[in-house]
Structure formats: structure tokens, C-alpha cells
Amino acid sequence: MHVENSLTHYCIPCDETVCCACVSSRHAQHQTADLVEYIKQKKIDISKHKIQIAAEHLPQLTKELEVLKQAKEVYQISADKVTSKAQERAELMKQVIDLVLDSQLSEIQKVKDRDLDTFIFRENEICFQIEDMKKIVADENGGENAESESDFNIISAEREMKQKLESFSISERSRPLPPKFIQGIDDMIPEISRLLGKVERVGEIDGGVTQRKSAAEVKVQIMNTVSCAKPGHKVTSICQTSSNDVIVAYNTQKSIDFIDRNGRKLKAKKLQFETQDITMNKKGDLFLTVNDSSLIYKMKTPGNPTQLYNGGPYKALGLCAQKNGNLAAALWKQEEGIIAIINSGGKLTETISYDRTGNKLFKKPYRICENSNGDLIVTDSALKTVTGVDPRRHRRFQYNGGTEAKNFIPIGVACDSSARIIVSNWKGNSVHLLTSDGEFFRFILSSRENVTYPHALSIDSLHRLWIAQKEKVVIVKYLK
Incomplete structure (x- = not known):
């Protein structure tokens, strides 16, 4: 053990303070220095080292800052261009959607007009048949006092009446159905994304880390x-x-x-x-x-x-x-x-x-x-x-x-x-x-x-x- 006041020297390789006796014995082959002088010199060296580091790095850091600012401006311009392109693409899609919608509405209107005409035609046809039915009923009511007809004429008249009555019925399948608009709501987002396009990060800032690349x-x-x-x-x-x-x-x-x-x-x-x-x-x-x-x-x-x-x-x-x-x-x-x-x-x-x-x-x-x-x-x-x-x-x-x-x-x-x-x-x-x-x-x-x-x-x-x-x-x- 050394008395604290006896530690007057510093062994540089061992990184420790030593006494005079140790300097001439087990530290004799090592580089040693007076402790006070070593500390003074160390402070001077540290100060010089700081100044040297600052002098070496300041120009480079200043240059890097300027380069970074320029890169930032270029990046901002490029990013704004991408934003504008996306907005222009969306606006174009709106115009295309309006054109497609107008075309679809026109087609729907054509189908609607055609089917309504069919309904009107069938309504008129049924009205004519109703009038015929009323006439038949009136004729039959008036035939109670008529002269008796032959059996053959009666059978023939019955067959004709049956055919007429059957022709009055309207099949459900002959009635037009309204057009349908099938909307793929579940597929809307990916469909629009495919039409609109996608954003990709295609570059990287030199020295920064974006993703691992092979x-x-x-x-x-x-x-x-x-x-x-x-x-x-x-x-x-x-x-x-x-x-x-x-x-x-x-x-x-x-x-x-x-x-x-x-x-x-x-x-x-x-x-x-x-x-x-x-x-x-x-x-x-x-x-x-x-x-x-x-x-x-x-x-x-x-x-x-x-x-x-x-x-x-x-x-x-x-x-x-x-x-x-x-x-x-x-x-x-x-x-x-x-x-x-x-x-x-x-x-x-x-x-x-x-x-x-x-x-x-x-x-x-x-x-x-x-x-x-x-x-x-x-x-x-x-x-x-x-x-x-x-x-x-x-x-x-x-x-x-x-x-x-x-x-x-x-x-x-x-x-x-x-x-x-x-x-x-x-x-x-x-x-x-x-x-x-x-x-x-x-x-x-x-x-x-x-x-x-x-x-x-x-x-x-x-x-x-x-x-x-x-x-x-x-x-x-x-x-x-």
C-alpha cells in the first residue's frame, strides 16, 4: 500500500499513479512522468486535441450541412411534384368517372324508356281484351232468348271462347324487370388504387438507412x-x-x-x-x-x-x-x-x-x-x-x-x-x-x-x- 501523498509519479502504460520507489523498481521499464506535470500536460493535450478535432471537423460539418440543405430542397421539390401528380391523377379520374357515369345513366334511361313502352303496350292490349270480354258477357246474356243453336255450333263456340280466355292471361316472364346496377363496394379501394396508381420510395439519402439491400x-x-x-x-x-x-x-x-x-x-x-x-x-x-x-x-x-x-x-x-x-x-x-x-x-x-x-x-x-x-x-x-x-x-x-x-x-x-x-x-x-x-x-x-x-x-x-x-x-x- 502507498501513502496517498507519496504518489508523485504516473505510469502511462499501467494507467496508474505510483511512488518514487516503484518508479525505480517494478515500473523501471515503463514510461513514467511527474504526476503534477503529467496532469498539466494532459490538460494541455486534451485542450489541443479538442481544438484540433473542432478545426478538422468544422469545415466538413459546415459543408455537409450545406449539402444536406440543398438535398432537402431538392427532396421537397420532388415530393411536391409527386403530390401534384397524385392530385392531377385524382382530378383526371373524377372527370373520367363523370364521363362513365353519364354514359351509364344514358344507358339506364334507354332501357327504362324501352321497358316503359313495353308496359304501356301491354296495358293497352289488356284494355282491348277487357272490352272484348265485356262484349262476350253482354252477348251471352243476350243469347238466353235467342233461337236454339245446333250442338255442333255450341261446341265450336265454346272452343273459341276457351281459346280467347286463355289468350287473355299475361305471363310473369313477359313483364320487363328494372335494370340493376351492381356495385363492388368491397373491391372499391383496391380497384381505385390500381386506377390511381401507387407511391413508391425509390431512393435513399447517402449515409442514411432506409432498408436493407442485397x-x-x-x-x-x-x-x-x-x-x-x-x-x-x-x-x-x-x-x-x-x-x-x-x-x-x-x-x-x-x-x-x-x-x-x-x-x-x-x-x-x-x-x-x-x-x-x-x-x-x-x-x-x-x-x-x-x-x-x-x-x-x-x-x-x-x-x-x-x-x-x-x-x-x-x-x-x-x-x-x-x-x-x-x-x-x-x-x-x-x-x-x-x-x-x-x-x-x-x-x-x-x-x-x-x-x-x-x-x-x-x-x-x-x-x-x-x-x-x-x-x-x-x-x-x-x-x-x-x-x-x-x-x-x-x-x-x-x-x-x-x-x-x-x-x-x-x-x-x-x-x-x-x-x-x-x-x-x-x-x-x-x-x-x-x-x-x-x-x-x-x-x-x-x-x-x-x-x-x-x-x-x-x-x-x-x-x-x-x-x-x-x-x-x-x-x-x-x-x-
Whole structure:
């Protein structure tokens, strides 16, 4: 135990205050600083960092706001046009309905007039028959005093009378029935909808989420396919150089290849080791992790690699050259994973392993990249997640593959100029596009496009995506 007043120094890698005795003993190999001076410097650094972040983001945010306002105006105009079209369509339908109604009413009137004429004709006919009946009755009443007729005449007269009486009856079927108007009330709404038309949302705001889209629903153009190695070898890393070329590394051969933006091999550089991952900073310094090793190397191009850092007992996996000049390294041993922040001199300055609640962030962090908003994006092949850690080292999000959660092993990761995140799903044979908040946006490629075991990812200066698939690399244009 230390007396509180004796804690005069601060150990940066351990993130704790220490006494003078500990500085010269168990913290002797660590970077330490006077506690008061460290706090003062930390305040200054935080203030500078805030100013730097504000200076970097204000122009971009202002520009984005202006673009958004313009997009809003265009959207409003388009939406108003759709409203006008719907209203015009409804007005046209009213006019058509009026014309159809006039035609139907005219037809009904014709049928009505014809049937009423039939009724009048039958009425007149019956009136004439009534008069005949009255005459017959009168004749019969007057025949009581007439001379007796022969039997034959009587029978003939009876037959004639019977026929006349039968002809006086009117069949029900001879009477016209009024016309009917059959209205399909139950079908009225879908019928009108089919006539009027329908409203569809056919676009989406760039960077926003409307609905999940498959790769088949979005046009993705495969620009080129580069065969980088012999069958049996595997591309494990791709990085963009400061000269806009691309470097490809392998974990099965002791060399790296320099390739131009058109996919042509420029040269090869032999190494003394097989490579796990590579990254390059703004100065053009190349950093490499040795496959199945704890060593991290730094190499000037041209030049030979020199050891920068030994992460033992951890094995070094993924690397990311940060904008501030530091190097973020994904380190792993057994069931434990950390992100180590290493300065340009090769000294450990910070480790990231727990969130604010004390839960472990990583199990096997495999690849890492830095987003334009300062987040560190880490794929974890053991947890089968993609984790976003903000500049304050808080867990911002964790993505588990969305609809492919049961078939999701994330490997490669990259961030584009719009702060969107691209992840290769090695097991699901797909490439996911996420928002900066770690939400699924759409698929870039899937097994339908014959993607097989996508691994390393990189975005070049033309905003094209390079995707490693075993011994080859596919160059894809995925932005509109």
C-alpha cells in the first residue's frame, strides 16, 4: 500500500499513479512522468486535441450541412411534384368517372324508356281484351232468348271462347324487370388504387438507412481481378501507399508485392519473415506484424525492416497507423485480446481492453482501422463481432453480423471517406457496409457474386475497394 501523498509519479502504460520507489523498481521499464506535470500536460493535450478535432471537423460539418440543405430542397421539390401528380391523377379520374357515369345513366334511361313502352303496350292490349270480354258477357246474356243453336255450333263456340280466355292471361316472364346496377363496394379501394396508381420510395439519402439491400439490388462494378500469388498462398493484408500504389502481403511467403492502381505488379520486396498485417503512415513508413509472432517491424521504403516493438507474451495481429502518428496494434494470447497504442519511438503508451463497466472488449482482435471520426474499429474473429471504440476509449457499438449472425466471422475492416465501415465476412462469403454507428447499411458483395473467403480489405485513392480472396485480389467500385 502507498501513502496517498507519496504518489508523485504516473505510469502511462499501467494507467496508474505510483511512488518514487516503484518508479525505480517494478515500473523501471515503463514510461513514467511527474504526476503534477503529467496532469498539466494532459490538460494541455486534451485542450489541443479538442481544438484540433473542432478545426478538422468544422469545415466538413459546415459543408455537409450545406449539402444536406440543398438535398432537402431538392427532396421537397420532388415530393411536391409527386403530390401534384397524385392530385392531377385524382382530378383526371373524377372527370373520367363523370364521363362513365353519364354514359351509364344514358344507358339506364334507354332501357327504362324501352321497358316503359313495353308496359304501356301491354296495358293497352289488356284494355282491348277487357272490352272484348265485356262484349262476350253482354252477348251471352243476350243469347238466353235467342233461337236454339245446333250442338255442333255450341261446341265450336265454346272452343273459341276457351281459346280467347286463355289468350287473355299475361305471363310473369313477359313483364320487363328494372335494370340493376351492381356495385363492388368491397373491391372499391383496391380497384381505385390500381386506377390511381401507387407511391413508391425509390431512393435513399447517402449515409442514411432506409432498408436493407442485397448486393443484387445495388449495382457493384468489379473493376479488375489481380492474381497475386501462386495457388495455395494467401493474401493476408493490403494497404494503400503514400504514392497511391498498393502493397500486398502474405502469411505464406516471405515477400511483399507493390502493385499499381491498375493491378499491375511493379516490384517485389523480399523479407526475412512471413507477414500477418501491414499498414503505412502519412510519412510513408511501413509497419508489419510477423506471422505467428509478437514482433512488429518498421520499414522505410526503400529500406529494410527494423524491429519497433515486441508485444510478448501476446502475438501481434492487426495494425493501424493513426492520424496522430501513433500505431494501434491488435495483440492476442489464448482467450485474451488487447489493443496496444505505440508511439513513433516504439514505446507502449496505452492499452485498451475493458469498457466502462469493466467488461472485456476483445477476445481475439484480428484487424483494426481508424475511422475519420476518431473511432477505432476492431474485428474479433473469436467473439464474431465488430466493435467500435470512440476516442475516449468507450465502447460505441458492437455489430454481430445482422441477418448473417449465425454465419459471421469478421476478418478484414476498412473505413471510407464517408466514415462508413466495410467488413469482410470470411465464413458467410460476403462483404458488409455499415454506417459509422455500426448499423447495417447494405451488402457490397455476397456469395451470389462468387465471393469466396473474403479476407483483407483496403480502399485506394480512387475510392475503390480491394478485397483479398485467397491468392487473388478483386478491385470493386461500390459507390454510386
